[in-house]
Amino acid sequence: MADIREVFDGDIDALVSLLGGRNRVLVRVGAALAGTEDMFVALADNRVRGTMSIRWAGGCDDGLPWLYGAEVEDGYRGRGIGTALWQVAEERCREHGATMASLDVEVANTAARRLYERLGYAVVGPHRHHWRALDPASGEIAAEGDSETWAMRKAL
């Protein structure tokens, strides 16, 4: 089973290996260190094997904490690491006084949607997810686009 803890800046290289895209990692870790988001890492076999973030404001479902960016290393999937990450993130949401958590999942990602339903999330409707890739130094938008997702919620 994985240990879950808060991210720190020493995790950046491991997260780049896991997620690809150093700028994206720098923006996510930066938001967590600044306190506007929370970010957790899952450790197994002495390395970072999984991650997940919580955005407290400006997520996909206005006003609700948004759990996003979940990824578990290929080869470590299907062992409960993702489930453990969601449990820790949901506990953090409760500590913040939230009574509902939200996430969204690509329409094509039926395996992840099944997992979220098993975790207690229900589809509230279709969502057009507008994503932005930020330059970590300037904070300016480096790229952006849309993807079709399902918005999902869970009462905590």
Ligand SMILES: CC(C)(COP(=O)(O)OP(=O)(O)OC[C@H]1O[C@@H](n2cnc3c(N)ncnc32)[C@H](O)[C@@H]1OP(=O)(O)O)[C@@H](O)C(=O)NCCC(=O)NCCS
């Ligand atoms: C989705 C993900 C974070 C779940 O983490 P995990 O550690 O595999 O999750 P768990 O072991 O707790 O649960 C496994 C469940 O996830 C489902 N799952 C979703 N995507 C999966 C994948 N790519 N590989 C294996 N299982 C996957 C399995 O169907 C399984 O459900 P089941 O028990 O009903 O068969 C992980 O599989 C992953 O990184 N997938 C690729 C990236 C992704 O889809 N991220 C989510 C974006 S919304």
